Amino acid sequence: MLHLVDPENSFVLLALAILTDGLVYAAYLFIVAIGLSLIFGVMKILNVAHGAFYAFGAYCAATAAGMYFDKGLPEAGGFLAMALAALAVGLVLGLLLERTILRFVYGKDEVIIVLVTYAAFLILEDVIIIIWGPSSLSAYQPLIAAGNFMLGPLILSGYDLGLVLLAIFLAIGSFLGLRHTRYGRLLTAVIFDRETAAAFGVNVTLFFTITFIIGAMLGALGGAVMAPKISVTLGIGVEVIVLAFAVVAVGGMGSIEGALVGALIVGLCRAAAVHMLPQVELFVIYAVMAFVLVFRPHGLFTRAQPRKI
């Protein structure tokens, strides 16, 4: 029991509640947004189909959970099965989409690219209906298995703690990957100046393909990770795109730190709203985004682009 937390002191309780809820929500946002931010940063493509990757990840993970659990096998294997199923579908979809549709629109007008990814999103949503039908799936076993624990007077879910740890792991992994691997450093170069990187012999097309696949896999993993908490049904992809976009807009496209800070800001503000003024909860995410963009139109962590003549 933390001594800081005195149930009699409602201000401390409120602050703790906002902090824990904000962190959990921020973890959810970060896991979902990191793939989108990466794809936009590298390829300058706003990938609306990211929502479909998330949905496919959730559906595949839920199907895998349905097949694995209730067979008496060790629970940890179930987590692994769900993650692998999602990563596999992310790989396949990312490759498919990039090679068959996207590579024809590189360099075209941004509006065209958005329309193309939106069309892909709509098609993939219907593919979900064809494969899984209109019914919903549930994969609640990992959520129950993770149990809950007390933090002072607050009851928190073990699964939510796992989400926060996963988000931290992904953030650290991305930092290290981008800074200390050859691929990561070349990727950073491509993010900042594609033309110059190409002039130095970087195979930009290959980078695009790999990045898109990684982004798709991260999106699908986001879906898999959220599947135990939600009812996996039609429409989950739509909600997520809007939230992910808000986070990426706040943090800056292509910046991992930006996605992290953006997720934290949005998560904490939303938690504060729910606890203190629930009527504005829907509005606060977009208010934050608008506020940040007024002062930093490219997001918090993007450097100003020098004008090229």
Added chain:
Amino acid sequence: MGLRFGIGRLSAIGAGAALSVALTASAYAQEPVKLGIVSFLTGPAAVPFGVPGRNAAELIIDAINKGSLPAPYNSKGLGGASIEARYVDEAGSTANQVTEYRNLVQRDGVDAVVGYVSSGNCLAVAPVAEEMKTITVLYDCGTPRIFEEDPNHKYVFRVTPTATMDSVGAARYVVDKKGDIKSFSGLNQNYAWGQDSWRDFVLAMKALAPNATVDRELFPKFLAGEYGAEITSLLTSEAELVHSSFYGGDLESFVAQATGRGLSQRKTMIFSCGESAMFRLGNRMPDGTIIGGRGPHGVLARESELNTWFQKEYAARFGTPPTYPSYHMAQSILGLKAAWDKAAAAKNGARPSTDEIIAAFEGLEFDGPSTRISMARANGHQGISETAYGVFKFNKEANRPEVVDIVRYPAECVNPPDGVTSQEWLEGGMKGAKCD
């Protein structure tokens, strides 16, 4: 000469054969009745409402055509004419639905339409139904505004009572069973359904338990999916009762997350639409949750031959027991059949006109599978019925979900009287309610 005779006789035999084939080929001397059925076949409302409604339509229409329903619905067809159903997906925008409605009437030539889950679609389609002079039975949408904003509907009917009944029933049950409530919180979706359900519940509680205060009023976005902050807020609040009109995926997600954090052990929850999710959730729905079914449907229904038939046939055909949207659809189609049969009987079996069916439908009293419906509001166009609430309990021995401690409230106790809007009635303390 022989040839002419032969041809004449052959023709006569041919004509006689053709006539007898025509008479015996179908048991109906009339053209089939074309019925449009509109319900969510895709989208988030499909699983909890749209598909159960559509399935019930398929079952009932089939049974009507075969004449296999129990009495008093055991005659074949509508006034003897078989039903040809055309199913339309309610998904898409409201403008889309208005277009689909016009298509049903103008392109497909339907004689009547039974449909609509979304209140938004109901409100948009009602004036179009009047314009196109087509009998339309709204089967599931709950907004009282249809007939309160315009009481002069001729072609639009709604057999299912309004959502006001659900909130009033919830408040009555909670006050009857939980006694002295000090405060209560609400978790409802931030759009018309959630806002209206909460408003009606708060007003009903104010009338029945004036000392109870409102604690947290939470309105997460529809389809939010992640309710961590809301659950923390409810866990740390004083209120011992939590009201929610959540349904479908939102309800299932909330129950999963809330159970994971022990909310149900600390608070009593009342889900006004809980019955629709009870079979899907099974033992994941916490014992002790108060649930409603937007009427006395499913496990809340009265015993009757019709109900037994309905539950047995539905489960056999679709692999799961029918929930309240199925009952709403069944009672809507059966109400139409009762009116149609009555109008046809008055004409000795001839095909009734639209006006004659309307006249028969207005003010009609008939039995649905779960309860008696009386078309007693809005000049005989809006139905009222009793409602019921109970407590969920998962029967571990029989491995099935059940509801215990069921209390029924009569129609005149939970529905606003004629000529008074829901809001006026609630704000006025529900004057005129007859509860014994």
